[in-house]
Amino acid sequence: MMSNQYPPGLHFGIPEKMQPHIRISTHLPEQFKQYLLSPTSATTYIEAPFGSYITQEIKGPDWLISWQQCFIREKVRLRPSTPSPMLAMYCILKGNISCRLQGQGKLMLIEKEFGIYYIPSHSQNTADLRSGNYEMICISFSPSFFSRFISRHPSFEDIYQQQQKQARRGTTLPAIRMEAADLKVLEDLRQCPIQEEEKLAYIEEKLESLLTLYFNALTPKYLQNGEQAGKLKQVCLYIQHHYHQHLNIADLSRKADMHINTFERAFKELLGVSPRGYIEHLRMKKAATLLSQTTLSIKEISYNTGYRGANYFTAVFRKRYRCSPREYRKNRLS
Numbered sequence: 001m002m003s004n005q006y007p008p009g010l011h012f013g014i015p016e017k018m019q020p021h022i023r024i025s026t027h028l029p030e031q032f033k034q035y036l037l038s039p040t041s042a043t044t045y046i047e048a049p050f051g052s053y054i055t056q057e058i059k060g061p062d063w064l065i066s067w068q069q070c071f072i073r074e075k076v077r078l079r080p081s082t083p084s085p086m087l088a089m090y091c092i093l094k095g096n097i098s099c100r101l102q103g104q105g106k107l108m109l110i111e112k113e114f115g116i117y118y119i120p121s122h123s124q125n126t127a128d129l130r131s132g133n134y135e136m137i138c139i140s141f142s143p144s145f146f147s148r149f150i151s152r153h154p155s156f157e158d159i160y161q162q163q164q165k166q167a168r169r170g171t172t173l174p175a176i177r178m179e180a181a182d183l184k185v186l187e188d189l190r191q192c193p194i195q196e197e198e199k200l201a202y203i204e205e206k207l208e209s210l211l212t213l214y215f216n217a218l219t220p221k222y223l224q225n226g227e228q229a230g231k232l233k234q235v236c237l238y239i240q241h242h243y244h245q246h247l248n249i250a251d252l253s254r255k256a257d258m259h260i261n262t263f264e265r266a267f268k269e270l271l272g273v274s275p276r277g278y279i280e281h282l283r284m285k286k287a288a289t290l291l292s293q294t295t296l297s298i299k300e301i302s303y304n305t306g307y308r309g310a311n312y313f314t315a316v317f318r319k320r321y322r323c324s325p326r327e328y329r330k331n332r333l334s
Contacts, residue, residue, distance in 0.1 A: 007064045007140035008086050008118070009057060012127070013050055013079035021045040028054065033068055036218070037190060050076035050129075059201045062145035063207055065189065068135065070095075070134040078127045086119040087163045088140040089214065091178065091186060095134035100126045103169025109136075113177035114182065118162045123170060136332050137186060139207065149211050158281075176217045185210045218272060231256045232263075232270050236278070243282040244306045247274050283307070291325055292332040298325050 018020045026095060028036055032045070032054060041056040041291045042311065053070040065086075092115040099107045102123035143163060150157040162171045176314035178186075189206050192199060239247065252261035252275055267275050283305040290301045317325050 001217075002056070006059065006061065006090075007145075008082045008084045008121075009064055009066055009140045010080050010082055010086065010088065010138050010141060013051070013081060014046075015077065018050070021049050032069075037061045037067060038192065041067075041151050048076075050074045056205070057158065059066050060203065062139040062142040063204070065203070065207075066138040066140070067190070068134075070129060070131045070136075071300050073129050078129065080119070080125045080127050081123060082119050082121055083138075084121045085163045085166045086121070086140055087116070087143070087146055087160065088118050088119065088138055089114060089210065091137040091139075092180075093135040093137065093186070095129075095132060095135075095136075097129040097134065101170035103167075104172060107172065110175065111295060112178050114176040114178055114181075116156075116173040116214065118159050118167070118171040120168050121166065123168070125170070126292070137189075139210075141207075145207075146211075148208075149215065172204070174218065176214065178215075179213075180320065182210065182213050185213065186296065228258075228266065231258070232267060235267070237269070239279060240282060244286070245302060246306070247279055256304055280316065280320075284317065287313070287317060287325070288321070288328065293331040301306075301325065 016145065023046070025047075026043055028043060028045050032052075032105065035054055035056075035057050036043070038058070041058050043057075044055045045053075050323070051070065051074065053074040056067045058065045081099055090109065092109050092111050094111060099109055100127055101107055101117070104119055105134055136202055143160065146156070146160055149161055156173075159171050161171055162169075185206050189203060213261055235252055238255060248263065249317040250260050252291070253260040256266075257265050258266065264275060267278070271278060273281065287305045290296055290304060294301075296304065298314065299310040302308075302310045305313070306314070307313035314325055317328070
């Protein structure tokens, strides 16, 4: 049995009326042997009135890779779920899937796109599959593996915190078109020519490459390098050291040597959040730490994090954490 520290897998619930008619096997029928990845992968073959699907899993201490092939004869609604809060990258290699994610509403998973998703445990999600063939790869990450990438993009930390809080609302990061480099990494994972004793290290290296490619894709290419990106990153460092002080967006734009409108647009494209949103993100993160690790008053914390009054600080905190600072402190100390 997989320990609770291991990342969970994604399971597809079949409509109850079909349950008596399904057949489950750990071996692939002869006509599907071409899809077998590795003798060491954990294989599940399910045959049902709507068609059949194959799941093949390879897992390490910090990740679980699930290759999924569906062969659908009749339209069906499946119910994807996970036994514990899941942080995963989902890659669609073939087919388009209409989904609903608890707390997010309707999503369309598009062929040759990949994205990062937080899926609450035992949540109410649906996936509508029409007649046709589908191929997907779901990569579930442990918190410790994913946390290595948090410093590279604020959006990574936001979705990571949703998992840490075991939020009941699902969260998504943008789905991005897969380029040749992304598809090459997935093909390397599929083939995995390395001997068994070196296999885990090889796979982990490929997964880190895939996350890096995704992160780079979140940032427009003209901002990944060059003078403009360098100036913006310097402003980010300035904000990280001075977020507790009064910061004026116009002053920050002058530090970047940009017109304020250009600065705000470029900053959001680089970090996925506006300058004001980034400042608030850092302030709230520090406030949460002070609430859980010190006995400072709410007023003192508000001043220590750049707010000029406890009332406004409390309103901003409540909007982000869905509870007051006092409630947050009480919950962390209880």
